[in-house]
Amino acid sequence: METFNTLLNSYLKKILQFVPEIVTSLIILAIGLWLIKFLKKLASKIFLEKRIDPTFASFLIDALIWGLRILLFVIIASKLGIQTSSFVAIVGAMSLAIGLSLQGSLSNFAGGVLLILFKPFKVGDVIEAQGESGRVVAIHIFSTQIITYQNNTIYIPNGILSNGKIKNITQDNFRRAEVLVQTNLTKSTTEFMDRLLKDLKSNELILDHPKPRILVKELLDAKITYNVQVWVENDNYNVVCSYILLQA
Secondary structure, eight states: OHHHHHHHHHHHHHHHHHHHHHHHHHHHHHHHHHHHHHHHHHHHHHHHHTTOOHHHHHHHHHHHHHHHHHHHHHHHHHHTTOOHHHHHHHHHHHHHHHHHHTHHHHHHHHHHHHHHHHOSSOTTOEEEETTEEEEEEEEOSSEEEEEOTTSOEEEEEHHHHHHSOEEETTSSSEEEEEEEEEEETTSOHHHHHHHHHHHHHHOTTBOSSSOOEEEEEEEETTEEEEEEEEEEEGGGHHHHHHHHHHHO
């Protein structure tokens, strides 16, 4: 019993000696997290004032935050008594295992760098990729965030995004709208096309150049299908497509 009490007192003394280090580390953690949050807001404000490309700014801020978090972790580990040299040795020994387990993350990081360098799209563009379509909100270091037309938020890994097919719908200010319209063969083709062309030219949202045109696409089962082609500004695309269907 005496031996047990001696051991217990010894452990309690060691724990009590270690408490200040734990408290100090928690304080450093709290201050560090607050400082990182403050620096993130500050960097965002500076980039906005300097009019730096939002796509590049978002990626750079994300990378900066992760770097600061790693630095904070090292500082706390050192404060808790873990030797920096030992810590570096442990990290070096684990790097291979971590690299193998995080192949996807490393690939996504590399993909993010490629997206920033070659700029197939930027923040604010509407894209179609990996079976999804929506407006790009941010390019993070591991994924790209888009908002769909249904207001759903989707994160696409940068690795597969940079290696896949990307359709940038709004890279140019204008786009061609193609609407298929079907009518009965009993209707006069000439009259229908003349009337619809007149309606298209009267719509202010439809551009005069290139001129609107109507092509016959298919004749099948007593029906005729027209391909109506007009040029519009990106923001007016859906409105004009709806207008054409209503007029037809």
